[in-house]
Amino acid sequence: MDLRQLEYFVAVAEERNFTRAAERVHISQSGVSSQIRQLERELGAELFDRSGRTARLTVAGKAALEHARAALAAAHAVGQAVGEVTDVIRGQVVVGMVVGCTVTPLFDALAAFHQAHPGVEITLVEDASEQLADGVRDGAVDLALIGCAGGTPGGLDAFTVVSERLVAVVPAGHPLAGPGGADSDGGADPVTLREVAGHPLVCMPRGTGLRGVLDQACAEQRLDPVIALQASAPDAIAGLAARGLGVGVLSESTAPRHRDLPAARPIADVDIPALLALVWRGTHPPAVRELVAHCRRAFTRP
Template sequence: MDLRQLEYFVAVAEERSFTRAAERVHISQSGVSAQIRQLERELGAELFDRSARAATLTAAGHAALGHARAALSAAGSVSQAVGDVTDLIRGRLTVGMVTGCTITPLFDALAAFHRAHPGVEVRLLEDTSDRLVDGVRSHTLDLALVGSARAEHEGLDAMTIVSERIVAAVQADHPLARRSSVTLRDVSAHPVVCMPPGTGLRTVFDEACAAQGLRPTIALEASAADAVAGLAARGLAVAVLSASMAAPHGGRLTARTIDDAPSPALLSLVWKPDRSPAAREFLRYGRRAFTGGPDDGADGRVTTTAT
């Protein structure tokens, strides 16, 4: 008895037809019949009642069906396990990262993964969050670290890393620095420097303004937080940043939370549910690096720079 015979047996049992079973396993009907006959001889019992138009199981056939399915499933598991190990010996892991992010935990996770699986080619690509999400959906990327205005991405699993309010950051002598509270209308009265479209922070800002019918003047755009802060520190515009982005520049900039923009800017690691073995393994290192906790699949948060 071999697995091929069991596969044909299960196909005939499920299709209730030798003809349809042959089409399903892509061989001739005579080939299926011959293999089933050989299996019956080895077992010493007929598995099908061939007297009717449909192929129906005999008592022996019913007794054998569950075991045949279990044997095929076990064989598939063996193949999957070997394939997973092979992929982790000489596979590839492609990770996306939103432009302008310097995420130390991500680099730590990549380094730990590389040390554990030196045969896997690791690639890191930068792009806008929108294009990164599309890349994960199309399997161009295994995982991606993206900025967004929402925690869920259709068709993807996600782990939220950062959730922060957006702030307006200005020079100490700027009119907004003297206010105890700042609104979107206050910010829109001045030229703005912000991240480019396609980043999570920009999406949060644009959606909040659109909800109030505001059309701020985006005078300057930069993909790096330090560049946005540096332009604001020179008095060129009001910087729209996340709280952690503005914090390192406290000596040059005064940050005010934008009161009527309550939706946070999120930084999330996203992946397809049917992820590759390499991606599945990398997630273990990612969860440790980002959350400092066990790699049990629970979501976690860590304070770092969101875009």
């Protein structure tokens, strides 16, 4: 019996399918089947009922599963402990990033981390902020850059990157564009949320930080705006707003420069900040700790 066989056994048990398990561990299905058969011979019992369309654990398989998981976790902990004391960090980190968010400092941090620790495999995934936060809590994601409404998620360590207000983006000639679009200081005149909500809106989908701020603020003022269109990328929201399809709602830094848009107008009576933050679990392996340090440096660099 070896750790490779236990890894394949756990993969089949969790996927309930030999083909998917083989894809997960990056070997052929026949290789997985062969190793599982060998493990069953060594244990003297069948671990899976193969008579149906799914691979179901037998009584013996159920008894073995948690012990197999514990053995794999212990082996991983041994490697991490040795790596920590010898200053060699290996393994894998899963980094989450909110959909439609291109943040150069995060990419700089990943590049610097990869150069310093080439033995760590980096996986980058995109999703909505709420799903990424849940992934961090569940352990599926190690570190995530997410949008938050008013504050960072509870139960997680966090580093706030940006805290800013909502703005409304409209094309020239729109009733909210104002005279000339900007004041004498070069900034845009503010508008109220009620004025904004009086028009169809183009905004982020639910589950994103910016949408959370908008929904909370509207609920506080008992407003029920019409959401005309939703898009995950700020450029898409700006492009749709520029074509008169609705008032775009973004944050100050995500409102892109667009040739058909005047200066973005701050929504004056929304005090809930739109946050962009890094979040991670309080207990984490050395690789995650090092990546967090690289991210802090990248985001605080002048």
